[in-house]
Amino acid sequence: MGEFPTTWATTRVDQVVAGRVLSGVSNVAIAPTNANSHTWLQHIQGLEKLLAIHGPVSETSDPLVKIVTEAMRLPLVTASLHSRRPSLMAHPHWKALGGDGTAITPESPIPYLLDALAQLPSLYQERDALTSAQTSVEADGMLSPYPASRVRLLLRKSFCLLSDIKANRAQWDARHPAEAFSSLPSSASGDPAQPCPFQTVTNFSNLRAANAFSFYHCILILVSQFILSVQHLLPQVDRDAFVEKQTSEAVFRSALDILKSVDYHLPFTLAASRSMASDCGPRNFYLLFPLRVAFRALSEADVHIALPYMLWLRGIFAGIRERAMPWASNENLFKLD
Template sequence: MVGVGGRSKACDECRRRRIKCDLSTPHCKRCLKAGLQCGGSRGLSILQYDGRSGRAVSSNTSSIAQAISSIAMGQDVHSSGASHLENMNPTAPWSIYRPQMPHEDIFITYTVSQLLEDGADVSSMPGTSGGLAKQCLVALSTTYFGIAHMEKEILRRGMSKYGKSLRTLNQRLGDQSASRTLDVLQSIMIMALFEYLISDLEAGWLQHSRGLERLLEIRGPESMASLPCLTILESVRPSIIFSALLLRQNTILASPNWKTLPWMNHPGRKDAMQLLIDILADCPELFVLRECLPAKSAQLERRSALHHLEEKANAILDSLHTWKQRKDILPWTEVPSPSSTPEILDSGGLSTPIWQTVYHFESLYQANIMSLYHGAVILVSRLCLGIQLELDENKCEEIRASINMAGLAICRSIDYHMERRGDDISSLFILFPLRMAFDAVGVDNVEIGSWLKAILQQIYSGSAGRWATARYLLDIQPLSNNPTPI
């Protein structure tokens, strides 16, 4: 993405330190000199690709650029970092039907069927109505179809369309009035899916999420009240919140206006999922406050700040527990554990499932919201545990039990997710709960940890979804046994 007029492009560290940033990429010289981790200029930037020369240029290096360049030049994709494309076969069965003319409708129909949740209206997919967003959707669909059917020629065609769309999008973003249009907002949302699908690094989707949030901030919450805009907002809120958590930044989505005004014309859409995301939007502030705690040398001041932080965290946990009591949160049933359940040796030396039953739900929607709920409980509870350990108070075992229970609840739901997912978007949704379950019970339990890694590998490889982000999910600021969440 390119710059949005009127906003500082300084990197986050220079902004925090209130010093002038030299805007160097990928890391500014002031941060390098100070030994700080620089995230690069805040100027919105989208990777640009020249499909004819195979030359990729980006202010934030991403393996998507390496993959695109390698494919365009006919190189081995494995060495580029996008190893889940390495087995692409130009003589795959689909090759006998290789289109001799553009078959955009085929590509779009296939991609939309995979990226929309069951029962969703096809017209709700951004880009189906035309404009630049339609160009971006064609680029995404052609690329996605090429990956799914292991067709290098179709994939190259998609990447070429991708580069052309990005150049046009950069021009639109450079125009202050054009950057505020729904068409541009939809285009960025579609382009963000490339990072989820192909990039092996977190920087890609993080940058897209940050850029989307800044464009939303410029537009304001009232501008998102139309149904097309609201649909986009509902789709991108989770990724914006998760990126804020990772980057230790506040998010505009925690504001009451951003939780209410976009839904003023469609209050019925504020369902249990959206209300849960409202609560999750308050979580990034907890970690911002934790980063700002007084030094341990200022003991009294620090203890006071810790108690204040604990109160805010407990308020969020109370909101989560209240949310769970809603009438539209349907109970699950328990069925015997399948053969894929991780096992341990019992006292007699026999292998036995770690959990004897797994959860089944009324629908995938119910499974999604409960997994997200338990993930949020783990996230906030681990913060509370860290506070308790420092304050040397006596609630640690109670909190540990809550974390363990929530982690096992996610694990016991995964079988249902993997069985019932009907599209790639379903497997994308459970990535955050999977990471939280790993932190809660997978770090200390080797069997569960290995099992969760295998699930993520399935999602990464395409056998259960097709999301490259799953590959590095457990490597994002990995947690040790001491409770310092994400």
């Protein structure tokens, strides 16, 4: 399915088939591995080509194209991020927010966040181009083998993106102050042997608010980690240790914020068939993707501090997996290491 003949793009039946088949593949995109990365990338890239043949989602009148695009937008961007290539979803005519700033989907901060995440693959491509264009100068603390002016320009772009994401969230919170609130954790929080490591958790007025909260902190982690990777390309004397420390601490805090949001979804008590038909647990990409990003961020932190949170999160994933059939047989999907 890596290539779609042009004639496929003219039939509504094939659109539906492609959407249904690839919606299953999107679940694998949560956890790309050496064993399955080639397959799921081919499928997702094939869908992107099919959508490109149809033309910009902002100009189409076909509701099926819009439905498939919005259902697969996050997996499409995730695939681009994994392959380090620009995402079609970053193009102005394919953005989740229209040119007038209105969302294709109902009012939610998620369309903006999807557009923000769609910018990250291009930044990674730019960073990779920098590392491949290194000079013959050896890094000795005073000089860098990478073009310093281009590194600084990339840093400015990245910090601007991060600042814009935070500002957008602040504006949203100001308009919707009651969407998130603190509460005591529930009693059913995963493995009884690993009690909830928080005295208070974050609860939400609805699922949309919960998804937006965890996805926001997920993107903060991804963009901040990218910034740290670019800062490491500068000569040691030009690096700001204080800023790097602040950025690392912000990554850790966002990881904990994602974990605090899990309680809203607990307990995962629906039968597998009902779980797959709802927006909870294993079907919720806006829960699983941030959880995996949070676990990776915690695994890079001080083990003595992060270990209790990581052990608790393992129990949470075990609970999700019990409700994830019929595709729970994929060991890699819930493997956190």
